[in-house]
Amino acid sequence: MSLRTPLGRVLNHGAARSGVVSHWIVERVTGLALAPLSIWLLVQLLALPASDYASVTTWIAAGWNPVWLTLTVLLAAWHSWQGVQVVVEDYVHGFAAKTLLLLLSAFAHALVAASGVYAILHVAFRSTT
């Protein structure tokens, strides 16, 4: 049992300050950007003439599509990374478990983002050459 006062416990190490406002802003800005991008993606996918390999890769490589797709993948990964961080901080309290999960989440999101971008560019450049 700790004999520390309740006020001492509440004040603890003080406010972290660093990065918290930008985290909050990033959540919102990426969300804002993803709103039109996800609608675009959904509409485009529904409008595809067929879902076979050739028509999907043709669509990926067409016009500005690789640019919008790259943005969607990067922003979705960034947005999700920020969101998962909040969920972990909400529910996981042990320092070791929390740190491990935050690291895992960061690496997993980086992997998803890199693979997504690589796949889009691979398809796009292959069909233009």
Place this chain on the structure above:
Amino acid sequence: MAEFRLPANSRIDTRAGKHYPAPAGAKQVRVFRVYRFDPAAGGRPRVDSYALDMEQCGPMVLDALLKIKNEVDATLSLRRSCREGICGSCAMNINGVNTLACTRSCAELGSGDIRIYPLPHQPVLKDLVTDLSDFYAQYAAVKPWLKTRTPPPPDRERLQAKDDQLKIDRPSACILCACCSTSCPSYWWNSERYLGPAALLAAYRWIIDSRDEATGERLDMVEDAFRLYRCHTIMNCAEACPKDLNPARAIGHIKQMLAERQH
């Protein structure tokens, strides 16, 4: 890690509850199922049920609880004082909603049994009495008093425009009953680090006070991933507040001010 199962001594012992029948000849019987726990006596908590004759009882839930304490079972513990919704002492969970027992009428709770529990996720001292030490410490932590560097005018009080007074009018009406903070899941999971809606409403009340000169310090104090940003705007606080205040909106304004001073 968030605990999904209550610790053993927090689980209700469903077989231990006592029943107190209504007095003979009672016409309008209503049953009050009340959480009972005495840490000193050991054992698990139980729910006792008290059948009262509502013709012989006042209209509010607090009237019923005091009738039980005075006439049926003197061992029941609860806090109460003003019985008119201004002291905040009789905050408890009634039919699943945090509110004041003195301003919640039995009639508006439908016709079934009335379930009365202490405020959620706080240490129970006895029955309906919880330990609110952390809650009060969080209030103290936001320094809820006027901080200035300019000395007051020698001949009168510090003046405030009517519009500026209006801004603090509602937030000042908080009675610190803890209904909001203890209804907030973020507060349940992180009550040691998240200040909770009540303390943040108090912080806001001083942040927007036109006479206060410590606005920056106050914003610094809440600029923290846990102290402020554990609020995910689910609005349980505004829903629970027996004074119809909106701590969630106040928290939103604080976040907006923090964002505005960045650019």
